[in-house]
Amino acid sequence: MPLSAQTRADFARRTALALLDIHAVEVAGERPFILSSGVASPVYINVRKVISFPAIREELMGFASRVIEAEIGHDRIDAIAGAETAGIPFAAWIAASTGLPLQYVRKRAQGFGPEAHIEGVWEPGQRVLLVEDLTTDGASKLRFCEALRAAGLVVNDVFMLFQYDIFPQTRAAMQRSDIRLHALATWKDILDVAQAHDRFTPENRATIAAFLHDPLAWSAAHGGARSLAF
Numbered sequence: 001m002p003l004s005a006q007t008r009a010d011f012a013r014r015t016a017l018a019l020l021d022i023h024a025v026e027v028a029g030e031r032p033f034i035l036s037s038g039v040a041s042p043v044y045i046n047v048r049k050v051i052s053f054p055a056i057r058e059e060l061m062g063f064a065s066r067v068i069e070a071e072i073g074h075d076r077i078d079a080i081a082g083a084e085t086a087g088i089p090f091a092a093w094i095a096a097s098t099g100l101p102l103q104y105v106r107k108r109a110q111g112f113g114p115e116a117h118i119e120g121v122w123e124p125g126q127r128v129l130l131v132e133d134l135t136t137d138g139a140s141k142l143r144f145c146e147a148l149r150a151a152g153l154v155v156n157d158v159f160m161l162f163q164y165d166i167f168p169q170t171r172a173a174m175q176r177s178d179i180r181l182h183a184l185a186t187w188k189d190i191l192d193v194a195q196a197h198d199r200f201t202p203e204n205r206a207t208i209a210a211f212l213h214d215p216l217a218w219s220a221a222h223g224g225a226r227s228l229a230f
């Protein structure tokens, strides 16, 4: 069933509030975080914390099911693939609630051949939904999809709880690879909810805003990567 813009926005707001409530939005001390892309950041979103809060994870997995049905359609998915590491528990809950088979895809091949990245049982041609906790620039998503495709699986959609949605390069790269990203919330939602609930100090808010405005410039000025790998 389609989701109204209002319902989608409500899911985003409640996801952002949940992440703030469980202190998943972590502000760096003196030294910035270095993200998996090599980008230096004053802030880190630890979506993994969600797994330890049963009521919150149940609420967010409920949103996930509604978004997946509305934006992809459960009848267009043959299996759920969790991305190592943080994507795996969320993928398992989605597989359990949909009754679909579960696989997981490794960051690095373990062994040889097209099977080396994937655990579980699959058939070439199966339509797979890749599930992750979070997307920053999307480089890991491209690698996971490449590994799934190399094994003969069909993957065009990735679901995640949180997406940075701050790099224009990500949108272009996903389009080139025919991949659609579906996230419950983005940085815009965190900023809106944090403002409404007074969750950041003025100093932290200013630092985060400076980073989000020009992440690569902020990164370069703080010892991190100056460009993305794609």
Ligand SMILES: O=P(O)(O)OC[C@H]1O[C@H](OP(=O)(O)OP(=O)(O)O)[C@H](O)[C@@H]1O
Residues within 6 Å of the ligand: 036, 037, 083, 084, 085, 086, 087, 132, 133, 134, 135, 136, 137, 138, 139, 140, 141, 142
């Ligand atoms: O590259 P992107 O597509 O933007 O996604 C960012 C990645 O960073 C995290 O993984 P990380 O390897 O740091 O940790 P994990 O092993 O806990 O998943 C997260 O789980 C994403 O996979």
Ligand SMILES: O=C(O)c1cc(=O)[nH]c(=O)[nH]1
Residues within 6 Å of the ligand: 034, 035, 036, 037, 043, 044, 045, 046, 047, 134, 136, 137
């Ligand atoms: O890009 C990453 O590595 C990354 C960023 C972030 O905010 N959270 C996370 O778990 N990984």
